[in-house]
Amino acid sequence: MRALALVDGEHYPEVVVETLAALGRAVDYAVVVVPADTLADGLRQRALTRRASVVVATHADADEQALVQVLETEAGYVSLIASRRRAAVILERLRQRGIAAERLGSVKAPAGLDIGAATPAEIAVSVLAEIIHHRRSAKMDTLPAVIEARDPMCGMLVETATAKYRSMVSDRPVYFCCLACKETFDEDPGRHLASLEG
Numbered sequence: 001m002r003a004l005a006l007v008d009g010e011h012y013p014e015v016v017v018e019t020l021a022a023l024g025r026a027v028d029y030a031v032v033v034v035p036a037d038t039l040a041d042g043l044r045q046r047a048l049t050r051r052a053s054v055v056v057a058t059h060a061d062a063d064e065q066a067l068v069q070v071l072e073t074e075a076g077y078v079s080l081i082a083s084r085r086r087a088a089v090i091l092e093r094l095r096q097r098g099i100a101a102e103r104l105g106s107v108k109a110p111a112g113l114d115i116g117a118a119t120p121a122e123i124a125v126s127v128l129a130e131i132i133h134h135r136r137s138a139k140m141d142t143l144p145a146v147i148e149a150r151d152p153m154c155g156m157l158v159e160t161a162t163a164k165y166r167s168m169v170s171d172r173p174v175y176f177c178c179l180a181c182k183e184t185f186d187e188d189p190g191r192h193l194a195s196l197e198g
Helices: 014-026 036-045 062-071 084-096 101-105 120-142 179-187 189-197
Strands: 003-008 030-035 052-057 077-080 148-150 157-159 165-169 172-176
Touching: 014 030, 014 052, 014 120, 030 036, 036 062, 052 062, 052 120, 062 077, 062 084, 077 120, 084 101, 148 172, 165 179, 165 189, 172 179, 179 189
Parallel strands: 003 030, 003 052, 052 077
Antiparallel strands: 148 157, 165 172
């Protein structure tokens, strides 16, 4: 189960956290909202793995301490909802406190994809979009590359691993998108060989 932990603070507009929690649940994340003042206990109760996403949204002096505690976990995605200026100040303080550069570099601050979000609800959408993008990108890194070949008859790209229609020409496989393209090619392969080089 994918996990999304929201570190909430009393000073931040509640609609961001509420909307992000609702959106997260809608796309099947196990969402937990942890008040900043009980963060240490909340983190101890949950073993955050690389699959976990944590969004710090205290918008108060608790941001820095919350990030210190969250960065001690294995959470794969960590972000801070803050202005660019405030985020830069907090990240610099964390660097001065000795947080490893590699771990610090993984913090998304300010949180969210740059979609021009202005309202709290739009900010929540941009943050969830970034979480999904991060998760999907990580999965893509572990998948083998898709190898494609061009159908010499129609020019369509065909995945070689799953291609249903193939022919062999001089010990070289030729891939087709459909039976009609294969049959046309097979009638006179020599005539269509030039298409293979293009």
